Amino acid sequence: xxxxxxxxxxxxxxxxQLDKLLLLQHNMPAGNDTTSxxxxxxxAIVGADHQLLQLNPAARQAGLTLGMGLASAAALxxxxxxxxxxxxxxxxxxxxxxxxxxxxxxxxxxxxxSGLVLKLSPMLALYGGAMQFxxxxxxxxxxxxxxxxxxxxxxxxxxxxxxxxxxxQFLLQPDKIQQxxxxxxxxxxQLPAKQQxxxxxxxxxxxGDLLTIPQAELVRRFGVDMLQYLQQxxxxxxxxxxxxxxxxxxxxxxxxxYEMERSDQLLAPLQHLFGLLQLYxxxxxxxxxxxxxxxxxxxxxQQQLQLHSAQGEYQSKEWLKLCQLQLxxxxxxKPVIQLKLILRRAGPRYAQxxxxxxxxxxxxxxxQLLSLLQARLGKTQIKSPCLQNDLLPERANCYAAAxxxxxxxxxxxxxxxxxxxVDPPLVLDAEQQQQLHLCYGPERLSSGWWQHxxxxxxxxxxxxxxxxxxxxxxxxxxxxxxxxxxYFS
Amino acid sequence: xxxxxxxxxxxxxxxxxNQTEAPYEHCQSTGFPALxxxxxxxxxxxxxxxxxxxxACAELQxxxxxxxxxxSELLQVWINPPAHLCAEYLLQQKRPLHQLIQLNTHRAAxxxxxxxxxxxxxxxxxxxxxxxxxxxxxxxxxxxxAAQGQSQLYLFRPLQTGQxxxxxxxxxxxxxxxxxxxIRILKRKGGWQQQDLLLPWAELYPQFIKPELQQRHSSYxxxxxxx
Numbered sequence: 001x002x003x004x005x006x007x008x009x010x011x012x013x014x015x016x017q018l019d020k021l022l023l024l025q026h027n028m029p030a031g032n033d034t035t036s037x038x039x040x041x042x043x044a045i046v047g048a049d050h051q052l053l054q055l056n057p058a059a060r061q062a063g064l065t066l067g068m069g070l071a072s073a074a075a076l077x078x079x080x081x082x083x084x085x086x087x088x089x090x091x092x093x094x095x096x097x098x099x100x101x102x103x104x105x106x107x108x109x110x111x112x113x114s115g116l117v118l119k120l121s122p123m124l125a126l127y128g129g130a131m132q133f134x135x136x137x138x139x140x141x142x143x144x145x146x147x148x149x150x151x152x153x154x155x156x157x158x159x160x161x162x163x164x165x166x167x168x169q170f171l172l173q174p175d176k177i178q179q180x181x182x183x184x185x186x187x188x189x190q191l192p193a194k195q196q197x198x199x200x201x202x203x204x205x206x207x208g209d210l211l212t213i214p215q216a217e218l219v220r221r222f223g224v225d226m227l228q229y230l231q232q233x234x235x236x237x238x239x240x241x242x243x244x245x246x247x248x249x250x251x252x253x254x255x256x257x258y259e260m261e262r263s264d265q266l267l268a269p270l271q272h273l274f275g276l277l278q279l280y281x282x283x284x285x286x287x288x289x290x291x292x293x294x295x296x297x298x299x300x301x302q303q304q305l306q307l308h309s310a311q312g313e314y315q316s317k318e319w320l321k322l323c324q325l326q327l328x329x330x331x332x333x334k335p336v337i338q339l340k341l342i343l344r345r346a347g348p349r350y351a352q353x354x355x356x357x358x359x360x361x362x363x364x365x366x367x368q369l370l371s372l373l374q375a376r377l378g379k380t381q382i383k384s385p386c387l388q389n390d391l392l393p394e395r396a397n398c399y400a401a402a403x404x405x406x407x408x409x410x411x412x413x414x415x416x417x418x419x420x421x422v423d424p425p426l427v428l429d430a431e432q433q434q435q436l437h438l439c440y441g442p443e444r445l446s447s448g449w450w451q452h453x454x455x456x457x458x459x460x461x462x463x464x465x466x467x468x469x470x471x472x473x474x475x476x477x478x479x480x481x482x483x484x485x486x487y488f489s
Numbered sequence: 490x491x492x493x494x495x496x497x498x499x500x501x502x503x504x505x506x507n508q509t510e511a512p513y514e515h516c517q518s519t520g521f522p523a524l525x526x527x528x529x530x531x532x533x534x535x536x537x538x539x540x541x542x543x544x545a546c547a548e549l550q551x552x553x554x555x556x557x558x559x560x561s562e563l564l565q566v567w568i569n570p571p572a573h574l575c576a577e578y579l580l581q582q583k584r585p586l587h588q589l590i591q592l593n594t595h596r597a598a599x600x601x602x603x604x605x606x607x608x609x610x611x612x613x614x615x616x617x618x619x620x621x622x623x624x625x626x627x628x629x630x631x632x633x634x635a636a637q638g639q640s641q642l643y644l645f646r647p648l649q650t651g652q653x654x655x656x657x658x659x660x661x662x663x664x665x666x667x668x669x670x671x672i673r674i675l676k677r678k679g680g681w682q683q684q685d686l687l688l689p690w691a692e693l694y695p696q697f698i699k700p701e702l703q704q705r706h707s708s709y710x711x712x713x714x715x716x
Contacts, residue, residue: 362610366564369564369607369610373590373592377603381594382590382591382592385576385589387576399591400587415581416696418575420571421574440697466543466665467546467664467666467667469547488694489548
């Protein structure tokens with residue numbers, strides 16, 4: 001094994017869609033619906049041309065094989081459950097897998113037939129040996145939980161042919177690989193059917209036979225396509241591969257196994273989604289501040305939830321808690337069939353400080369508490385008082401967003417101010433005025449004379465018949481009226 | 490007979506008069522010596538205190554000193570206050586405004602949930618809750634949460650007419666009188682029945698009631714001042 005030799009690993013996933021179903025079933029509590037699939041009974045994924053593409057163990061036991069037609073399958077096993085093949089979903093799963101593996105390997109390309117090509121050679125130096133690298137990859141694949149087959153070779157095409165034959169050898173020895181390749185039957189060489197037939201008529205049965213014939217002769221008989229095929233097989237021309245780029249944005253969908261009518265049922269599948277989010281954020285060392293959860297429902301209805309965290313969280317359990325609070329207040333219009341989670345706002349992770357010396361056990365930080373309160377009560381219900389630079393009490397005292405630092409205002413704070421303000425001020429009638437008992441005042445406020453809305457008020461403190469302490473004012477422009485502006489408390 | 494007594498005592502069904510010493514573990518001075526004496530040291534810490542009044546009669550003034558003593562880094566939460574908060578008053582009391590949160594809830598259950606969450610979070614020091622009715626289990630939950638988060642809940646309720654059945658650590662009734670605030674202890678854990686206390690208004694509102702001026706009150710604002 002020399003350092004400058006190029007090696008490729010091909011990973012082939014034969015039953016992505018079926019494995020996904022098994023994984024979901026495993027993660028979710030047993031469905032009490034009768035509509036849900038029974039994965040222990042025979043089940044098959046059927047392609048567009050009515051051929052069986054993926055089979056579960058029970059179906060294999062019933063005697064079904066891959067590539068069998070629907071009619072013969074039904075004849076063999078009448079209770080077979082069928083699912084249409086979903087190429088789009090498989091492509092998505094493949095994308096997810098490639099994003100997972102991207103943490104360990106720099107060059108990964110997606111292949112059309114449920115496969116991934118990884119360029120090994122640059123990574124070997126980093127991992128200090130092929131086996132260490134392979135162990136690392138195996139661990140990731142194990143965690144992902146999909147069935148896979150693999151092969152290594154010096155050319156991507158060779159690795160692909162061998163992996164799809166389920167060779168399952170991780171070798172960096174060119175001679176052994178060549179030997180295996182030469183023994184490959186021609187019908188598995190992925191040549192067009194017409195050429196295969198022609199080659200068979202020539203008496204060639206293995207790929208090795210093809211490789212011994214001079215290239216020029218073959219090209220003259222079979223055309224340019226054959227030349228390209230041979231070049232890829234021998235590696236004289238580099239393969240055209242498009243390597244993946246890490247996803248810029250987190251956006252995940254989850255099809256539910258059965259329709260969910262209650263919002264608390266959603267928590268189990270949500271946990272899976274938040275787990276993916278946690279992985280995404282951990283890999284980028286980020287915190288999420290805002291998420292959007294789309295609940296796709298029957299009859300194409302959709303409900304959206306906005307999840308906020310003031311402090312920023314990456315852990316799935318924290319997001320689950322916030323989401324749970326919002327779901328409690330939500331009534332589902334229709335049963336949910338699909339979940340979609342989008343990361344709207346994220347930022348770099350920073351150390352979160354907690355008080356160490358106050359001697360208190362902190363369950364949440366202030367920002368976490370704020371997020372929890374906002375999730376249940378709504379954003380507008382939580383606020384902090386705030387002081388504006390104005391003389392009139394109703395303009396000076398207002399509210400700002402909770403826990404946000406405020407601009408400090410120069411000057412002395414007035415000595416006599418009540419704890420609570422009545423907004424707008426109430427006019428006291430004559431009887432109430434009679435019962436008043438004034439203790440302090442007047443304090444004159446003249447404001448707004450520089451504009452055209454001048455206000456001149458005399459403020460008093462008084463006690464009413466019930467013994468309550470009131471903050472009152474008389475507007476100098478309407479001297480007959482007495483207003484109640486606040487309560488001392 | 491003695492064995493029976495012992496059995497009852499083991500089940501903590503017998504109350505002994507000598508257990509009444511030091512009813513609270515920690516106390517926070519109220520700032521009014523007479524009230525401190527009445528309460529046996531001050532407000533019980535990390536607990537729930539009930540203040541019954543019909544409002545606007547110095548109930549915040551009573552706890553103002555205790556609120557100011559609390560840690561500066563921690564939050565103060567006001568849940569469902571009866572009116573808008575006055576920022577000038579809070580600044581006057583030296584409270585940092587950005588560490589004070591006001592919550593408004595539509596339902597009483599939400600208010601109690603929020604109070605419990607704030608109490609046990611550990612990042613709040615004082616929670617002020619205005620709530621009309623309270624059940625025994627709700628009070629127990631709040632008391633446990635306050636102890637867990639080492640925080641304090643002041644619960645403001647209108648005057649209750651019926652008999653007190655809830656196991657408050659401290660429950661006070663505040664009635665305004667002509668010369669001051671009459672404070673009656675409705676319930677106090679491990680305390681004896683005490684005389685009512687009358688706190689003069691001048692002590693509660695020193696900023697606008699000067700004792701020497703208290704004689705001359707006018708009954709309504711002088712119209713002569715108006716131009």
